[in-house]
Amino acid sequence: MVAVTAGDWFSTPENYVFLAIALPLVFAGWRVVTSSNVVHAVLYLVGALGGSAALFLLLGAEFVAWAVVLVYIGAVVVLFLFGIMITRAPIGVEVELSHPLRVRISAALVSGALFVLIAIAALTAFGSESIPEAEVTRTADIGQSIFERFVIPFEVVSVVLLAALVGGIVIARRDPSPEEIAAGKETL
Amino acid sequence: MTVTAGWYMALAASLFTIGAAGLLLRRNALVMFMSIELMLNSVNLTFVAAGRELGVLEGQLSVLFVMVVAAAEVTVGLAIIVAVFRNRATASVDELTGLRG
Amino acid sequence: MIDYHALAPELLLAGTVLAVLTVDLLRVEKYWVAVVGLFGLFLSFIPVLTLGFCDTLTFCEDTGTRFLFGESYAVDSFSLVLKALFLGSAFVAVLLSVGYLESDRFWQGEFYFLMLSSVLGAVVMASSRDLVTIFVALELVTGPTFLMAGWRKGDPRSNEAMLKFFIIGVLSAALLLFGMSLVYGTTGELTFAGIRAEAAGIRGGDLEALFTVGVLFTLLGFAFKVSAVPFHFWTPDTYEGSPTPVTAYLSVVSKTAGFVGLLAICYLAFRDATFLWGPALWVLAAASMTVGNLAALRQTNIVRLLGYSSIAQGGFILVPFGAAVAAGVTDVQLEEAFFATVTYLLIYAFMNLGAFAVIIAGGNRLRSAEIGDWAGMFGYAPGLATMLAVFFFSLAGIPPLAGWFAKFVMFRAVLSVGGGWAAALAIIAAVNSVIAFVYYAKVVKSAFMDPAPEHVAVADLARMPTVPSLQFALVLTVAGVIVLGIFPGIIAEIGELTKTFASGF
Numbered sequence: 001m002v003a004v005t006a007g008d009w010f011s012t013p014e015n016y017v018f019l020a021i022a023l024p025l026v027f028a029g030w031r032v033v034t035s036s037n038v039v040h041a042v043l044y045l046v047g048a049l050g051g052s053a054a055l056f057l058l059l060g061a062e063f064v065a066w067a068v069v070l071v072y073i074g075a076v077v078v079l080f081l082f083g084i085m086i087t088r089a090p091i092g093v094e095v096e097l098s099h100p101l102r103v104r105i106s107a108a109l110v111s112g113a114l115f116v117l118i119a120i121a122a123l124t125a126f127g128s129e130s131i132p133e134a135e136v137t138r139t140a141d142i143g144q145s146i147f148e149r150f151v152i153p154f155e156v157v158s159v160v161l162l163a164a165l166v167g168g169i170v171i172a173r174r175d176p177s178p179e180e181i182a183a184g185k186e187t188l
Numbered sequence: 189m190t191v192t193a194g195w196y197m198a199l200a201a202s203l204f205t206i207g208a209a210g211l212l213l214r215r216n217a218l219v220m221f222m223s224i225e226l227m228l229n230s231v232n233l234t235f236v237a238a239g240r241e242l243g244v245l246e247g248q249l250s251v252l253f254v255m256v257v258a259a260a261e262v263t264v265g266l267a268i269i270v271a272v273f274r275n276r277a278t279a280s281v282d283e284l285t286g287l288r289g
Numbered sequence: 290m291i292d293y294h295a296l297a298p299e300l301l302l303a304g305t306v307l308a309v310l311t312v313d314l315l316r317v318e319k320y321w322v323a324v325v326g327l328f329g330l331f332l333s334f335i336p337v338l339t340l341g342f343c344d345t346l347t348f349c350e351d352t353g354t355r356f357l358f359g360e361s362y363a364v365d366s367f368s369l370v371l372k373a374l375f376l377g378s379a380f381v382a383v384l385l386s387v388g389y390l391e392s393d394r395f396w397q398g399e400f401y402f403l404m405l406s407s408v409l410g411a412v413v414m415a416s417s418r419d420l421v422t423i424f425v426a427l428e429l430v431t432g433p434t435f436l437m438a439g440w441r442k443g444d445p446r447s448n449e450a451m452l453k454f455f456i457i458g459v460l461s462a463a464l465l466l467f468g469m470s471l472v473y474g475t476t477g478e479l480t481f482a483g484i485r486a487e488a489a490g491i492r493g494g495d496l497e498a499l500f501t502v503g504v505l506f507t508l509l510g511f512a513f514k515v516s517a518v519p520f521h522f523w524t525p526d527t528y529e530g531s532p533t534p535v536t537a538y539l540s541v542v543s544k545t546a547g548f549v550g551l552l553a554i555c556y557l558a559f560r561d562a563t564f565l566w567g568p569a570l571w572v573l574a575a576a577s578m579t580v581g582n583l584a585a586l587r588q589t590n591i592v593r594l595l596g597y598s599s600i601a602q603g604g605f606i607l608v609p610f611g612a613a614v615a616a617g618v619t620d621v622q623l624e625e626a627f628f629a630t631v632t633y634l635l636i637y638a639f640m641n642l643g644a645f646a647v648i649i650a651g652g653n654r655l656r657s658a659e660i661g662d663w664a665g666m667f668g669y670a671p672g673l674a675t676m677l678a679v680f681f682f683s684l685a686g687i688p689p690l691a692g693w694f695a696k697f698v699m700f701r702a703v704l705s706v707g708g709g710w711a712a713a714l715a716i717i718a719a720v721n722s723v724i725a726f727v728y729y730a731k732v733v734k735s736a737f738m739d740p741a742p743e744h745v746a747v748a749d750l751a752r753m754p755t756v757p758s759l760q761f762a763l764v765l766t767v768a769g770v771i772v773l774g775i776f777p778g779i780i781a782e783i784g785e786l787t788k789t790f791a792s793g794f
Contacts (some may be wrong), residue, residue, distance in 0.1 A: 015191050018195065030206055041218075049229060056236055064236060068255070072225070111208055112205070118201035118502055123195070126474075141245055142245060149361065150358075150421065153253055155303075157260075157429075159303065160428055160432055162406070163407075164264050166403070167433055168266070169267070170436070171440075171451075172271060174274070200470075217452065220456055221459075224459050224463055231467050234467070235473065247473065253425055254466060260432060261428075264435055272448045272449075
C-alpha cells in the first residue's frame, strides 16, 4: 500500500508547492462544471489550465507547459468566448442548467467512487518510489522524436486539423439564399 | 519524500471525474465542451507524470498530439454550436428533442 | 530509409484528398470532384494489391511484415486486407453520395474531401501498432464524420444528430485517452509489442490495479465507437438524422475502424490479459445482440431499423471476442476467433452497404423512410424489391447469401473454445439470429406481399429510374453478397492470411 507517512510528507518543501497548485486546480475544475454563469465557467477553465501548466513546469516539461498556455489559454479559451458571444448565451445565471437534486447526488457519488478507485490504484502503483530528479526536457529532443518515430501521427494530425478547418467553415457558414445563387453571386 | 507520480495521477483522476460528472449533468453545450477540455487536460497530466516517472520523452510527445486533436475538436464543436444555434437559437441540448431516444 | 512502397496506399490517398480539394476550386461541374475521388480510391487500391501479392511479383522484394518507425506502423496481411476493405467500402459510399448530393443543394466538394480524409484515417488505423498512432487515426476517422452527420444544415434533425454524435464521440475519445495514458504509465511503452512484453510482468504486482483500470477505460472508449450496448443510445438518433449516405458510411467504415482498433489492441497489446477483456466483451456482445434486436422489432422507420440492426450485428461481431472469456483459451482458439471477426467484418461491409444502397434508391422514389410506405414495392420496382430481399436475408444469415458464412464462422469460433460461458454466448447468439430473422423478413414480406398504400403513386414510381452511380453500387454489393455466399472459400482464404497476425510476431 501507500508507503507515505504523514510526517515525511509534510517535512518536504516541494510538496507544499505541489499542494499550492493542486488544490486551487481542483477547485477551479470543480467550479468549471458547477458555475451557473457560463462566462465564469470559462474563466475558471483558464485557472484550471494555468494550474496544469504550472504542474508541467514542476515536472520539467517546459515545452508542453508553454504549449498549453499558448494553445489552450491563448486559442481554445478565446474560441469558447467567441462561442458564448455568437450563441448569445445569457451572461447571468442560468437556472435550467441542472438536473434534479436526486440525479446530481447519484452522479456525484458515482464519480466520487470512481475517483477513489483510480486514486487508490494510482497511489498503489506509484506511491512509494519518489519521482526521479527533475531534468528539464530539451525542445530539440522533442522535435527530433516527432520527425523520426512519430512522423505518421504528425502527418495524420495535420489532416485532422485541415478537415476540422474546412468542415467547420462549411457547417458554420450561412448558406447563400436561392436568390443570391440565381444572381450568380454565390455558388455551392 | 517528495510528491510521487501517483499523486499527480490521483490529481488527474479527480479532474477527470469532475469533468465526466459535468459532462453528464450540465445541459449547456458550451459547458459540456469545457468539461471535455478538463478531461483531456487530466489525460495530459497523466501522460507527463508517467513520462517523468519513466524518464522518457514519449509521455510529453503524446501530450502534444492530444492537444492538437483537442484544438481540432473545439473548432468542430463550435462550428456545430453555431449551426445548431442558427436553427434553434439555443445552446441547451434539452431543447433538442426532435428525435426519439 | 523509409519504405515508400509500404506507405504507397496512404500517400496516394492523401494526394487524392488534396486533389479533391483543388478540383473543387476549379469552375467545373461538382460531379468531377466525385470522379477524382473515385479514381483516387481506385489508385490507392493498386499498391494494396502489389503489397499483398508481393511474393509473386518480380519487381517487389518480399520482406514479409514490414515494420516502419520502430514497430509503431506495420504493413502485414491483416492491415492490407482491412485497407482493401476500407477503400472498397469508401468507393461504394462515394457512389451512394453522388446522386444524393446532387438531388439537393449541398456543399459537394467539401463533402467528398471530408469523407476521403476519414477514409485516410481508417487506412492508417489498419496499420497502427502504437497507442498514439491509433488514437490520432481514430480521430481522423471520426472527426470529419461529426460534420458530415450535420450536412443538411437547415434540417433540425440533422443538427441534433450532429450535436449528439459529437458529444458522445468526444466523450469516448476522452475515455479512450485516459485509459491509454494509464496503460502507458503502467507499462512504460506505447507500441503494442512493448505493452504486451511489459504486461506479462505486471500481474500480481503493485501496478496491476492501475493497469486494469487503464485496460477497462480503453475498452470503454472503443465500446462507444462501435456502439455496443449500453453505449449505443446515440446510434439510432444519429443514423436517422444524418443524410442516408453518411449513415451508410458510419455504419460500415467508421464502425469497422472501431473494430479494427479493438482487434489490434486486444489481440496484440492485451494478448495476455484475456481474463480482463474476455468477460467485459462477453457482456457487451450479449447485451448488444439482445437489446439491438429487440429494439429493431418495434421500429417503423427503416433507417432506425437498420440502426438497431447494425447495433445487433456489432454484437455478433463481438461474439468471438467474448469467447476469450474461457480460462486457458489457447493460441489456436484465439486465432480462430480473430479470423471469425475479420470474416464477419468483410461480409458485413458488403451486405450493410447494399442494404443502405437499396434504402437510398427506395427513398429517392418514395420520399419516405416509413416501412409502411414500402409495402408493395415488388409491384412497381421488382428489381429493387428483390435486392432488398437479398440484402436483408443476407443480414439475417440465410444461405446461400454471404451472411450465412459470417454467422457460421462466428459460431464455429465460439464453439471450438467450449466451456459453459462460451456455450451460453453461442445460445444467446442463436436465439438472436431467430429474432433478427423476424424483423428482416417482415420488411421483405411487406415489400413483396402487401398492397401498396393508397397515397403512393405507383404509376409514377414505376417510371422513375435509379441514378447510374447508385445502380453501379447496387451491382457491386449484390455481386459481392451472392458470390461470397456461394464461394465462401474466397473470403476464407483472405481471412486465413490474417490469422498469422493473430498469433503474434
